Amino acid sequence: EDQVTQSPEALRLQEGESSSLNCSYTVSGLRGLFWYRQDPGKGPEFLFTLYSAGEEKEKERLKATLTKKESFLHITAPKPEDSATYLCAVRSGAGSYQLTFGKGTKLSVIP
């Protein structure tokens, strides 16, 4: 059974204070690790897909990295508008196209 654990559950940062969010996973054959941003009362918004260990992707202040056991979402010099819940999900080779989600990390960036 695929498992995804995200830490921390919540993170408060001062504006400009860089940090990282962690996503640990256990899957039977990774077919993709996904990062989403979710604002309150909204559906998840796609950020990145990573497929193999060593892969990195960047978008503005966000950078996602992947190892064989975990992924990190690095946030550089965050702004208040980066406040949201960040979700990690995996797709394994054992099933169909289903995604297994972690509980998310709620990020608050204080001005």
Next chain:
Amino acid sequence: GAVVSQHPSWVICKSGTSVKIECRSLDFQATTMFWYRQFPKQSLMLMATSNEGSKATYEQGVEKDKFLINHASLTLSTLTVTSAHPEDSSFYICSVISGTGYGYTFGSGTRLTVV
């Protein structure tokens, strides 16, 4: 990527009534759609996989007769919560696979409150 429209964005209904939620793929023919449920401070939990022209595949523990899914066309899937009860109050979100199958686009979600 695909554009997914979900309607309504929120609904309040009385206990015992039924509620229908629509998920439309606006610019992509979606043969497969997914329905998730999200409780406060919890992760998205897959309820069922909706396949166009065939019966939906439900996850373990999800009642087929309570959560009716119809995927009659390549652009529309509906989730009907029948005989809703307060414990069905949750955030329901649909998703489609877009492009090569590795991209997933989510709807904006429906907040259901059963009173």
